Amino acid sequence: MDMxxxxxxxxxxxxxxxxxxxxxxxxxxGKQDEGDELGKEDFLAWHRILxxxxxxxPAWPVEYGGTGWSPTQRYIWSEETARADCIRLMPFGLSxxxxxxxxxxxxxxxxxxxxxxxxxxxxxxxxxxxxxxxxDLASLRTKAVRDGDDYIVNGQKTWTTMAQHADWGFFLVRxxxxxxxxxxxxxxLVDMKTPGITVRPIITxxxxxxxxxVWLEDVRVPVExxxxxxxxxxxxxxxxxxxxxxxxxxxxxxxxxxxxIKDIARSEQDGDRxxxxxxxxxxKVAELxxxxxxxxxxxxxxxxxxxxxxxxGPESSLLKIKGSEIQQRITELALEAVGHYGxxxxxGFGEGDNEHPIGPDYAHRTAPSxxxxxxxxxxxxxxxxxxxxxxxMVLGL
Ligand SMILES: Cc1cc2nc3c(=O)[nH]c(=O)nc-3n(C[C@H](O)[C@H](O)[C@H](O)COP(=O)(O)OP(=O)(O)OC[C@H]3O[C@@H](n4cnc5c(N)ncnc54)[C@H](O)[C@@H]3O)c2cc1C
Numbered sequence: 001m002d003m004x005x006x007x008x009x010x011x012x013x014x015x016x017x018x019x020x021x022x023x024x025x026x027x028x029x030g031k032q033d034e035g036d037e038l039g040k041e042d043f044l045a046w047h048r049i050l051x052x053x054x055x056x057x058p059a060w061p062v063e064y065g066g067t068g069w070s071p072t073q074r075y076i077w078s079e080e081t082a083r084a085d086c087i088r089l090m091p092f093g094l095s096x097x098x099x100x101x102x103x104x105x106x107x108x109x110x111x112x113x114x115x116x117x118x119x120x121x122x123x124x125x126x127x128x129x130x131x132x133x134x135x136d137l138a139s140l141r142t143k144a145v146r147d148g149d150d151y152i153v154n155g156q157k158t159w160t161t162m163a164q165h166a167d168w169g170f171f172l173v174r175x176x177x178x179x180x181x182x183x184x185x186x187x188x189l190v191d192m193k194t195p196g197i198t199v200r201p202i203i204t205x206x207x208x209x210x211x212x213x214v215w216l217e218d219v220r221v222p223v224e225x226x227x228x229x230x231x232x233x234x235x236x237x238x239x240x241x242x243x244x245x246x247x248x249x250x251x252x253x254x255x256x257x258x259x260x261i262k263d264i265a266r267s268e269q270d271g272d273r274x275x276x277x278x279x280x281x282x283x284k285v286a287e288l289x290x291x292x293x294x295x296x297x298x299x300x301x302x303x304x305x306x307x308x309x310x311x312x313g314p315e316s317s318l319l320k321i322k323g324s325e326i327q328q329r330i331t332e333l334a335l336e337a338v339g340h341y342g343x344x345x346x347x348g349f350g351e352g353d354n355e356h357p358i359g360p361d362y363a364h365r366t367a368p369s370x371x372x373x374x375x376x377x378x379x380x381x382x383x384x385x386x387x388x389x390x391x392x393m394v395l396g397l
Contacts, residue, residue: 071303082252092124093117127171138181144173187233206368249323257330314393317386324376
């Protein structure tokens, strides 16, 4: 694996840096600095700018709207966007259902959905998990029964991220109850405005409305919205999960997170010295940084594999485990660094609160973000399940 950037790569890095500096929305930057909760329009603002530039889906094949960047250029892109603290684009269309559609979809599905994912016109959500079917996803019970040119869908999904904004959802449904579990599942694209769909909020520990329950009662979904063959949806589901797990490593964002901790620890005092000069604290930062560097090299090896034509496989589970653990440790150390200034925000100050902010600005999001990041070892397939995958598929145990 060649670790040196070429002159072309460095020129590309400068181009990306300049583009972000000139085009990243100032209003969004302001909200991020204030620690405000971001809404749909905030995410779409940056999405639309990147779409206009042709840079919204670097990983897609060029024929469907990708950039044609090399894996190194994609790496530079994620480094630079994290370095500049750009928000992460919503993954459900771009990183999840988009690749499923261009890989398994019909020409009509590709023509209908892909351009709207790129432009941001359609906001997508992921309807996989159900109460009782999370880790054991193949046991899902939401049922789709064929009725002429439609399926009639009944059931309940849960933890559906950002479904409150969604125009479309991709759902795993059972189309054959007699077959072996994995062999009776289909992959449906569902218009979230269809009668019979109810989205109910679940408020998380940090006080955010990020996840939902989705109820489906006699929801009619045209058969033409099924991706791939009936009862073969598990193939699409697995393909999508491997893509989901690679993105989850979040190396570039974690680098930025560690820099932020250092900034906090330079400002916070520990007796008569900055917290960053405390050897115990410094050691924790160094351990984090070392683990992140090891993860970065693992990700680079995975990218080199991709460049050689090997797609993300079961080793993406390793990226997910280490990446999510590091993300959590970063929020733990940040909370430790702000100390008692984090406490007033344990339940988050929400819209309408009339309390004056307490402590320095950087303290405001520390506790909510600590609570929010507990999710990373659960979603995308819990870390225990990833350990099982590594044991079976990578180590052959
Ligand atoms: C914030 C958040 C957002 C999410 N967003 C979405 C979304 O948009 N769409 C969606 O479909 N889903 C989403 N999920 C759901 C997520 O994928 C599931 O929560 C996850 O797969 C775990 O399933 P579960 O919650 O049912 O836990 P369970 O499967 O009940 O697991 C409970 C515990 O048992 C452990 N466990 C279970 N089976 C085994 C085993 N065989 N070996 C060892 N340990 C095991 C698990 O690791 C876990 O610790 C989201 C979850 C969260 C927290």
